[in-house]
Amino acid sequence: MPLDTNNPAGTVESQWAWQWSLMADDRCKNDALFWEWVQPVTARDLHGARILDAGCGGGHRLSIFEPHIAQGVGVDLSAHQESARRFKDSKKIQIEQGDISVWQSKELFDFVFSVGVIQHTASPKETVKNLLSLVKPGGKAVFW
Numbered sequence: 001m002p003l004d005t006n007n008p009a010g011t012v013e014s015q016w017a018w019q020w021s022l023m024a025d026d027r028c029k030n031d032a033l034f035w036e037w038v039q040p041v042t043a044r045d046l047h048g049a050r051i052l053d054a055g056c057g058g059g060h061r062l063s064i065f066e067p068h069i070a071q072g073v074g075v076d077l078s079a080h081q082e083s084a085r086r087f088k089d090s091k092k093i094q095i096e097q098g099d100i101s102v103w104q105s106k107e108l109f110d111f112v113f114s115v116g117v118i119q120h121t122a123s124p125k126e127t128v129k130n131l132l133s134l135v136k137p138g139g140k141a142v143f144w
Contacts, residue, residue: 034064037115037144043068049110054100054131055117059083062093075103101127108136115144 046068056074080097087093
């Protein structure tokens with residue numbers, strides 16, 4: 001379903017949420033393409049890590065990370081409710097609504113991931129600068 005910006009009954013946010021809901025099951029957990037996107041990071045690297053998925057959408061990447069990490073935070077401007085429903089019982093995953101170009105955290109992250117999102121922000125340069133400020137010294141950022 002393409003986004004229909006002429007449809008007053010369906011906001012862009014609700015239409016994105018609908019698209020993300022299509023990926024709400026576990027079919028993405030064994031996605032080899034995902035691990036290709038985030039290489040050289042491997043599941044082993046994530047053991048015990050605190051990660052940020054900036055622009056988490058419906059949470060399918062977080063579902064791949066969850067078995068390997070200590071804590072994960074997903075931030076999304078429009079599909080956060082879909083992710084929040086998905087992880088409502090998770091002790092490891094926290095979902096927040098926010099604009100990744102300005103979102104801040106009290107704690108830094110071992111890994112910051114943003115897959116397919118930065119180019120859609122108002123200022124990709126400022127978004128990258130902000131996301132890099134959230135990485136612990138010695139941590140890694142993966143943008144695709």
